[in-house]
Amino acid sequence: MTPLLEVRQLTKRFPIAGSRSVVQAVNGISFTLAPGETLGLVGESGSGKTTVGRCILGLTDISDGSIAFNGADLSLTRRQKPASLRGQVQIVFQEPADALDPRMRIGAAVEEPLLALGTPRDERRARAAEAVGFVGLDHRVLRLYPAELSAGQQQRVGIARAMITRPKLLVLDEPTSALDPTARADIIELLVRLQKQFGTAYLFISHDLSTVRFISHRVAVMYLGMIVEQGDAAAVFAQPRHPYSVGLLSSVLLPNPHLRRASSISLSGEIPSPINLPSGCYLASRCPFAADACRARVPPAEELGGGHLVHCIRHEDVAQTERTADTFDRFQEEAERILSVGAPAPA
Amino acid sequence: MLNSAATDVSAANGGTEATAAGPPMLAVRGLTVEFAAMAGAAVTAVRDFDLTIQPGEIFGLVGESGAGKTTLARALLRLPPEPGRIAAGEIRLAGRNLMELNETEMQRLRGRDLSMIVPNPRAELNPLLTVGEQIATMTRVHLRVPSREARRMALDMLRAVQIPDPERRMGAFPHEMSGGMAQRIVIAIALICSPKFIVSDDATSGLDVTVQAQILELLRRLVLDRGSAMLFITRDIGITAHFCDRVAVMYDGEVMELAAREDFFFRPRHPYTVMLMAAFSHNQRLRRMWSRPEALPGAAEPAGACRYVARCPLAQDRCRAEHPALRELALGHFARCHFPVRP
Structure with a gap:
């Protein structure tokens, strides 16, 4: 392939x-x-x-x-x-709270990547509602602010925002290291499900080796x-x-x-x-x-x-x-x- | 693989029975920490907390964020985070009731008999003083040793925490050190007076795994060599499995389960403990079995119910009506549950 x-x-x-x-x-x-594959990139801080x-x-x-x-x-x-590359590669950051604008409603944050693609407003709204649904959140969160959500929910929003453009590749930079164990397991389960559903390839960057072992097809140390x-x-x-x-x-x-x-x-x-x-x-x-x-x-x-x-x-x-x-x-x-x-x- | 745990502490160290005739190193009874609220009843972060730790014991306390771990740690030094206050309870350090001491006496005690290791070491050290000076100050103030002797002790301590090139490092400033190195300095400061008891609050959370392994090894040796005891608070249940003699899990200000390490990990009794372990295993079937969908905020359980009732898959009417006590289900194995797992 x-x-x-x-x-x-x-x-x-x-x-x-x-x-x-x-x-x-x-x-x-x-x-x-490869398409639809997860590569775990592991290493300690400072490893690059x-x-x-x-x-x-x-x-x-x-x-x-x-x-x-x-x-x-x-x-x-x-x-x-080329413009055709826009939205094809997306990122999810480590600290979900820091990656969201505290004064921007969840709905606006989630649909923002579509602005660069010139998607019309009505479609943006519809896609945002769909995206939060994919990550297991109620559409009512679209009207909330980041501070009203738990860390796990904020990270789901981060994933919804990245997935809204239907990227082929998602770079996940320590997406679970700021989360409690139960929220971490929830996020990993969600990522596995989304990958099955959309065939997205993941570059999963982490220092948490047991999580990497669980989610990755291949690893690079x-x-x-x-x-x-x-x-x-x-x-x-x-x-x-x-x-x-x-x-x-x-x-x-x-x-x-x-x-x-x-x-x-x-x-x-x-x-x-x-x-x-x-x-x-x-x-x-x-x-x-x-x-x-x-x-x-x-x-x-x-x-x-x-x-x-x-x-x-x-x-x-x-x-x-x-x-x-x-x-x-x-x-x-x-x-x-x-x-x-x-x-x-x-x- | 079962016999490969070469670096593990012997489980025989655990158990609740007193190993010696003397008083336990730390005995906490009914400790309650409250935060006054703007309106309505005060928020209780730590409720009616009991804990006994023997000399030479490393006790692991696990909990998720918001469980009250840090509040507890700080309250043990009688420094609950503002505006919290200790509303009830007693803390005995080697038999001495800390609640009866005045602030001057407490100040003398902190750092000498009772030390704390905190996460984020670089923020904790004074950026304007050399690390040698910061370590030496501890002995000068608490043990009243002359400067020259204090410096010598600090140098010995730097060697004990395995700082390479200790003579040169005495004159280094905190910003010249890596995170792992700074964490060793914080440990050196906490241990130089050979305190009776050490509280470690998430001390290794910022470190990389290979460094973490070295620091844990070092901590355990220093605690045991000096005949101290330690409360090791962490979010990472994996550390406690390899590092602690006994383990307890905390939820919403209470201990939910407490047992010797092997019992805790091989025969968990509280549904919350099982749910936490299932989360670490990433096993979807087990996780489904032991979790319930996240409760909506504001859907608080009735007063007097089990604190875990809303998330518990085993909950019954009694759990909503009656708050369970921490019961001893087997020798040294406690759980706060009306319907424990493995009856």
């Missing part, structure tokens, strides 16, 4: 005013996204995942590389881009502006081959005291500054596997089969020390068993 989105060697450097230094936010990443999302939307200019969407070049400036590993979500979670992915996954604390990915790899220290990065592998300073060769040059991508790519010259050694662990699947099974006891009779 031809990809919907194809990102090649995307690079973004931010110059620092009054200095020759640059922040190397994104350092030559490549990935593709939000910048990638912003580059795809054209909110940030890129320094190098290319972004192709349905064959069209997304890295052009706004004036150069970012560290200091590089995708260090990507592949099928189940494969990467069960058999991570990059030391950073291993460290990240064994830090996940699932709500089950017996289930935690056992690992002999522990990452010391913190993510270094993305200013003036060293040559070689960026993880070398924290990695127990680091050898001289790792510091010499950035490791190239190696294909492990089934689209599983890893940037680590010692991935075979990682494979030897790390057992395959189905921790996340086990968690689901255990939850099913524990939480089915004493269930109320279906209404």
Whole structure:
């Protein structure tokens, strides 16, 4: 299948005013996204995942590389881009309260993306009512202000606003990290349903790995502006081959005291500054596997089969020390068993 | 995988029975915090709250936003958020009733015997003082040690919280530190006087997962080494599963369920606990089973009902008529429910 989105060697450097230094936010990443597919982009703060999302939307200019969407070049400036692209790529932000104008009624906020498409007023109204319906809200919310809604409801509004143009690609930048667990689960359920209904592709940016595991078909793990590993979500979670992915996954604390990915790899220290990065592998300073060769040059991508790519010259050694662990699947099974006891009779 | 929890605390630490003959480290009885309302009755954020924590114990308190977690945390230091006030109850720290102390005595106590770790460390530190100075001040003020000794203790503490290059970091300012580093400083300030009790309010929420894992490990070791005890308040039920000896879940100002960690996670009894866990599992069938559609605002339950009645799929007439007490259903396992799960 031809990809919907194809990102090649995307690079973004931010110059620092009054200095020759640059922040190397994104350092030559490549990935593709098929129609109707979810790619989970995971990494810690400072890894560059939000910048990638912003580059795809054209909110940030890129320094190098290319972004192709349905064959069209997304890295052009706004004036150069064909009008037919408008509304095709949309975003949902992290803080739903901050992403809505507090003095704008929900109805006006939801229909706003249609203004750029020149949709007539009556149709805008009708589509807004339809859009809030899709996200499970009553049409009466259209007359309310953001402050009158709960955080979960505000995020539904954010999703309705993004979906009103029927985009082919939705960039979701930490859409659930500001929400309570129940609201978070509701939003994830909603996104899964909308994807089935409309076939929208998602770039799901998050640091919440258990949610990413649940919603994503494929995952890409970012560290200091590089995708260090990507592949099928189940494969990467069960058999991570990059030391950073291993460290990240064994830090996940699932709500089950017996289930935690056992690992002999522990990452010391913190993510270094993305200013003036060293040559070689960026993880070398924290990695127990680091050898001289790792510091010499950035490791190239190696294909492990089934689209599983890893940037680590010692991935075979990682494979030897790390057992395959189905921790996340086990968690689901255990939850099913524990939480089915004493269930109320279906209404 | 079942035996892989290499870094987990032993569950044997838990239990409600006193481990020693002495008084519990923290004993809270009937604590109630109210906020006066412009019109009508006061809003009760924490109601009739009981809690007992033993020396060496790490107690996890889970709740969603609005449950009253932060109000409780601040009230334990007798600093409820304005304009809240402690309307009733007693707080005993190693046997001493804090409600009988005057403000001067409380000030002496805070930071020395009773410490708090807050989220958002960079906002909490003084931007104009070096971190070494901020840590040393604690011992100078509370333990009355001379400056030179205070500096030496601060340096030791920086080593204890695993700050790389501690000599140089003594002279660093908070803005020169990453979030994880600043959080370590806040922990150093909270622990340097070896307090009897530490309240951690969402202390790791702003940190990345690999850093969070390091900080939790560090916190647990420091608490246990110093014979303190800790109340660890969080939104993330996953942390409590791996980090705490006992766990309680709070809803609308009340404890709904309280148990030793394994009991809490493997044999949950309160429908709210089960619903929360179902949310974390993202299992649609379980979530449907255990939730009811979001109640409309203003559709308040009658006074004297169970606080969870509107959202409870097991609710019956009795739940609307009678507020349930926190009952011990099995040894050390408490739930506030007339019709608990797994009867």
